Amino acid sequence: MTRTKAPRDGAKHMTMDSPLGPIAVSAVDEGLTYVHMGAEEIDRAWGPEGATPVLEAALEQLEAYFAGELTEFDLPLAAAGTDFQHRVWAALRAIPYGTTVSYGDIARRIGNPAAVRAVGLANGQNPIAVVVPCHRVIGSNGKLTGYAGGVWRKERLLALERGETGLFAA
Template sequence: MSANVNGAKHLTMDSPLGLIAVSAVEEGLTHVHMGVEEVKGAWGPEEPTPVLEAALEQLEAYFAGALTEFDLPLAAGGTDFQCRVWAALRTVPYGVTVSYGDIAREVGNPAAVRAVGLANGSNPIGIVVPCHRVIGANGKLTGYAGGVWRKEWLLALERGEQSLFAV
């Protein structure tokens, strides 16, 4: 789904991962933009809505280690396959990692490992839809749209590795 959605609004927040912008339409959250350097007009006006305010509250609680599961209405658009992959990602528990092959099996197409990787990389609602919990079959961290260092940070947060957060 393009960020240029009719009726979209956004809010920003400072986070341990840098500036984050969240975008939403009335129906739900459409994007979590990480590594934001500038606010894009296509995200709509900066204007609070119940969905955006809830998203920021839940993200703050997540970063504080107090939230392990997001409860937000989602309105990201994608192909049927992408939506199935994103739904499967939401079932991966906090602090657990799975492989692309695991997700491919979960969506009923074990041979679709690369397609799962593409759908995972196209996830517009990172963190909330936890694509960071997907790693390579060899246990290695693989690409992450927000940068591999952010993926590593999120996984360390979920594992309770507080030493990573010392300044």
């Protein structure tokens, strides 16, 4: 049985086709709340379909990112989460395009080097994938670790950021 979250007041969503499959983006007036990869089914938490300035900007920036033309997103964010999760997500946004770091690196960056597992959980619960680049976090051994959108998507996002845009050609 799949549980759906209650929609946030005022949330709306829009969808787009991407090189990684369908993507849905959700937002409230204050900012982006979700980026859903592999969004074949609509979730109540996304709110009804409808355009907003935040959603239109998000789709435009995602298209530019996938075209290799955008390296840093500039969108207001309004993801629900704990203070700890927001600290982790802020650290993720500071990872430069085309680079990777480990969970331990993020734990040290937020001033809690013993919180490696908690960082991993917060990373996995990031609701704004790609825009908040959780795909740039890898294991301390250099191996790709789990990714909510599937490890194959993580591999393709990292390849794109290395300049291997041919993977995204039609």
